[in-house]
Amino acid sequence: MVALWATACTPQLTPREQALALTLSPVPGPPPSATNAVADNPAAAALGKALFFDPALSADGARSCASCHDPAKHFTDGQQFAAGVGAGPGGSRNVPSVESAAWQTWYFWDGRADSAWSQATGPIRNPIEMNNTAAGVRDHVLAAYVAPWTPVFGPVADDPDVVLAQVGKAIESFERTLSPGPARFDQYVADLRTGTVSTALTEEELRGLRLFIDSGCVNCHNGPLFTDHSFHNIGVPQVARGGLDAGRAIGAVQVQRDPFNCLGAFADRPGPAGEGAPEPCPELRFLDNSFPDWPLAFKTPSLRNVTHTAPYMHDGSMATLDAVLMFYSELPGTPLAGHRELTLQPLRLSAADRADVVSFLGTLDGISP
Amino acid sequence: MLLLWALLACDVPTSAPAEPAAPVAPGVAGAAPVATAAGRYRVAWSADPAPIPFNTLFAIRTVLTDPSGAPVPDGVVLVDATMPQHGHGMPTHPVPDPGSCPAGVVGPADGCVHPGGVYRTEGMKFHMPGEWVLHFQVDGPAGPDALDVHYAL
Structure with a gap:
């Protein structure tokens, strides 16, 4: 009877949830630096x-x-x-x-x-x-x-x-010698991958993982670093300091003009060269600096070790992860410019749901060696 | 009774939505040629790398032919993509290859040809999962035409 209880209490991931969880771990080795000849010296x-x-x-x-x-x-x-x-x-x-x-x-x-x-x-x-x-x-x-x-x-x-x-x-x-470190979540995914019954996450954390996936957090906080490396206007109420912050709308123009960018004279070319070699700096060359969703868009931050990096958002305006989840639950107000990312809808998370998600985020904390 | 209690007590997350409906079928790289909207051409396309990767730059290789299947080497193919449900396109500005051009011509222009009717567009990026539409705008001896292809990522 106890065994039956244990089976019933394990929040099972659906096949879709499992497939998405597998994309979130492990963190691969860092990609080579395209413009720094001493990057790994x-x-x-x-x-x-x-x-x-x-x-x-x-x-x-x-x-x-x-x-x-x-x-x-x-x-x-x-x-x-x-x-x-x-x-x-x-x-x-x-x-x-x-x-x-x-x-x-x-x-x-x-x-x-x-x-x-x-x-x-x-x-x-x-x-x-x-x-x-x-x-x-x-x-x-x-x-x-x-x-x-x-x-x-x-x-x-x-x-x-x-x-x-x-x-x-x-x-x-x-x-490049730094890394977020392996986390309990990585052990959970490793167990998932091998079909091992995992004890790496608690039930609360597993519920949080399911909410993280099913509520759509994973749409932007995706991949092993839990970021799409892109920019979104989520409509954070901007604090007054420094005035309106245009975010990526300015950053995209600045990076194209930066003399220290990938196409600039100070960039090394440690990779293969000559005929047949790929053109350098594809991200910069193809960047659309007038993409209409750039105003007030900011980079999706990684969630690895996120419980240790309060306060949150680009303007540090939210003191706790619960406050962040409250924001996503309600999506109050409208952005001062541009428009809020259209994929966002109020998550309507209950207090218990938010606690579960915060609990899950704690499983992304690197384990000290 | 105890089992029933356990099942009730260990319910799924209260706010988790039901499994979403199956997305539209993804486009198939290397699919058979498709007639453009006005029937002036046929377009076969493939992604490089294939299948289209998530949030990673990729290229589209297009083979443009006339309705009989003969290559159209002296045309223009512009490829873009949007997410209709999200109201936006890609965060990149894709660039078509100029083809084989006469000396001194550095961009798409009269006199450039695409042997075999093969055109390549670099700088595509699908930065979000969901339904995308690839927009092919083509031009050539038979006049302008277009083709939209739905693709689920």
Whole structure:
């Protein structure tokens, strides 16, 4: 009788749910970097790690990349907005994690960079973040990094922009050593794949998984990183700081004009070259910067380790995952520009449903080695 | 009684909708040629890679012939795609290959030919699951014509 009870209580996934669950794990190895010749060079990764944690890369010597991307917080800062140099107001967006940087296609909430190395050069130069210049970065490399620099890049280049791009490439190399880590959900999917009776997830978590799939969360939070790497206007009520944030509508134009983009002079071409080789930078070349759904669209964030990266949304306006699910349950208001993603309908999740989904999201937390 | 209680207590999630209806049949890469809307041409198409991948750039290879099956090498084929139920198209701007062109011509223009009536459009991306419609706009010696093909991803 106890065995019967146990069988009856196991929330069984339907074939469709199983098929979708299988697409969500495991996280594959990172794809090769298309524009960084030192992306997988251990010496570059060591150099990049030192640079990532070096506050002297900022104008006031007080802020490093790690000041906002804190390893103890899964490379976020726990604040609504990114802090900046000095007493400045800082940014108007929430700090995204860099843990899955190696798997991304576009960077920043608006995708205005198309590589992790290009992204890394942004905050260093941003007046409200680290407020440095390419020349200032080159001076610092000459003063502090010649020994570890030379084996990776050779002599420090005369052109400050070349040096800045190389700093970004070293940081990308370090970021490629990071990963969200295997999670209990990955064990569940591994069991599913082999037909093993799994005890990796609780019943509550399995109910949450089914809701995650059946309610359509998986439409955008899909694939092993739980993101479609795309941009959507979901109609988050925008906070006033910095005014209306156009998101991808601006980011798509900026990335095409960025001298540090995939087609720019600072991009390496480590892949095959010559006749018959694929044309580089397909994502950038075919990007439609006037796609009508870009206004107020922001990148779908990965959900790996999401329980550790509050607050949520591009503007950090939601303190908890329950608040996020309440938002999707009700979809209050209308966007200030453009239109809300048409695939979204209010989920009408009960409090118990929301708790189940939050419980499931916890199974995406990386297991500490 | 205990079993009945257990079954009731372990109900499926309260808000989970029923299994959706089966989607429309997916397009078949390499399917037999299909007549265009006005019957001026026949179009056979395939995806590269095939089947069409989710949220990944792909290309469409189109073979354009006249109604008798003879290749149309001197035409134009433009391919785009939309999601009718979502009111949007692709986040990319697909680009047709120019074909084999005379020296000095770098884009689709008079004088470019597509041997065998084979045309290729790069930069397609289906970034969301659901029903898509591939739009083929063709032009050639018999005049303009079009073809829509439904595809479930």
